[in-house]
Amino acid sequence: MENENNIRKLIDKLYKPLFLIYAIVFLIYLFINYVVKSIPLSYVFYTLSIISIIIGLSITIVFYKNKRGESDADDSYIIKRRFVIPFILFSLTSFVFASYYLHEKGFSEALDEHSCSGKTRIVLLLPCNNNLGAAWEDGVRQILGLTYFFRDHPDYTSQYEFRIIDHGMKEDLTYIRKEILEEIQNGTKIFISTMSKVSEPLSKEFPALVKSAKPSGDPPILICTIASSPEITTSTKDNVFRFYIRSQEEAALLAENGRKLNYEKAAFIVVNDAYGDGAVNAFMEDWGKLGGSLIGGTKLNGLYSDEQIRNSLMEHRQSLQSADMIFLAHYGSGVDKVFTALDILGIQAPVLATHTLTIPDWQKPIKEILQKRTSYSCKPKYATRMPNHSDDEVYEDAISGFMYWTLDRLIFCLNKTQGKTENFADVWISANYPNVLEHSPKNDGDIAVSLDFVKIDVK
Known part of the structure; x- marks a missing residue:
């Protein structure tokens, strides 16, 4: 009898406070989730969800352990079977409902955001769209740089x-x-x-x-x-x-050395964008100051196919063949397509190209063409090499x-x-x-x- 009385006392002590706490917590939970739509799901919501789960499980466990005492209990309505059984169902429903939010609404993501809250945020604007042609290939190399870093x-x-x-x-x-x-x-x-x-x-x-x-x-x-x-x-x-490498220094270096090589008449082939425009404008200015002459050229869309590039060069074939040297500013497969087209068209003038020609991965497809054609370019000047590098990518590219x-x-x-x-x-x-x-x-x-x-x- 004494044990049964103790069980009744335990039930009475546990159920009432658990019910009150759980009810309050769950009401707040519903209020935040459904009523205040303008408030985004936050740590408060997730915390209440966890508390809701813990309390629901606690009630279920306590009832199960004391179900025999419950059947004989002569206490208030709150511990009667007709109340507790629906209440357990309510608790389990709440458990499933809250678990859905914990899983589907990204509690782990919220924790990740919290763990990132002390970090310095850096936003990178990169070309990542593979519909961009040669420009996207440039973006791939930028991602490689992030990887190396x-x-x-x-x-x-x-x-x-x-x-x-x-x-x-x-x-x-x-x-x-x-x-x-x-x-x-x-x-x-x-x-x-x-x-x-x-x-x-x-x-x-x-x-x-x-x-x-x-x-x-x-x-x-x-x-x-x-x-x-x-x-x-x-x-x-x-x-x-x-x-970064600026068109001003690049153009000045290429123009100066082009004149030292006794080239006088220059033609140009550049990609038709801000990079190509900046490069050729800076080069023409420096080339003219040094006594060189510009006899024409062409600007190429970055999405041009091999055939379109070849047709564009064909239209300017006369000026390209008359030149002592061709100034080239392009990137990615655009560089490869230009060299291939020049080779097919039999245009043999030496090429002075911007720094993109020095990138090893962009040289590989035209290796044989480069071996038989005179070409010059420029690359960053390194005073030394960092001791912690096992590879040369950051120096060669x-x-x-x-x-x-x-x-x-x-x-x-x-x-x-x-x-x-x-x-x-x-x-x-x-x-x-x-x-x-x-x-x-x-x-x-x-x-x-x-x-x-x-x-x-x-x-």
Whole structure:
């Protein structure tokens, strides 16, 4: 009898408080989930869901353990079988319902977001659309640069959170503006933009986007890389920077050495975008200053097929054959298609190409053509090599290399400013990092990279 009395007391003590707590928690749970639609599912909701599950299981377990005492109990209605049985069903239903939200609504994602809350967020604007032709191939090399960087610095993943936005190389930048605006409003401070076609207009619009977003705290910054165009507008005042080979230095080097090789008449073949325009305009200016003459050329759509490129070169065959030298600015398979078309058409003039010709993966498809044609290009000048590298990708491939070096320089500067962007400009301009690269600050946030003139020698 004494044991039975103890059981009754235990039941009475447990069921009433459990019922009250559970009922209150579940009502709050329903209120947040269904009534206040404007409040997004948050940690409060997930916490209540977990508490709901725990309490529901507790009630079920307690009832099961004391079901015999319940059948003989002479206590209040709350522990009567006619109440408890539906209540258990209610608890189990709640358990299933809450479990659905924990699984389908991404509790693990919420935890991931919480774990990322202390990280510095960096947004990367890259061309990731495989409908972009040669420009997409450039984007693939940029992703390789990210891979190499995290391979060498795995610890940074615990300090920095990265988001990639596919800018798609579209003429209409509405989507990019919208995404950047939302990111700034959500507190993102660091943006990295690649490709001249996007970085050129974005560098001009970024100050207005920041002003429109009305950010709190440190100012957002934009770093342009893998973007050569001389039309990119950098400004320490507006926190717009660049770190990459610039068309100005590249054109000056190619023009100077082209004249030293006694070339006088030049024709051009360039991709018809901001990169190609910037490259050929800078080259023509320097070539003319050095006494060279330009006798014509053609601009190629980045999506052109082999046949379309060949037809375009055929239309300008006379000027291309009359030239002492052909200036080339293209990327990816575009480089390969141009060299193949020149070979088929029998146009043998030497080629002075921008740095993209030095990328080994883009040389392989035209190895035999390069072996029999005189070609020159330029590449970044390295003072030394970092000791922790087991591979040479970041040194031989300017595109993936500069994705690597830009992130490396960015994080170096952030470490100097303790993660703040307020005084970032001063550190960015003065930092001699990475010291393996020869570079120097130029106009208001722009960093000029020193280059070597090289003859293409494919083994």
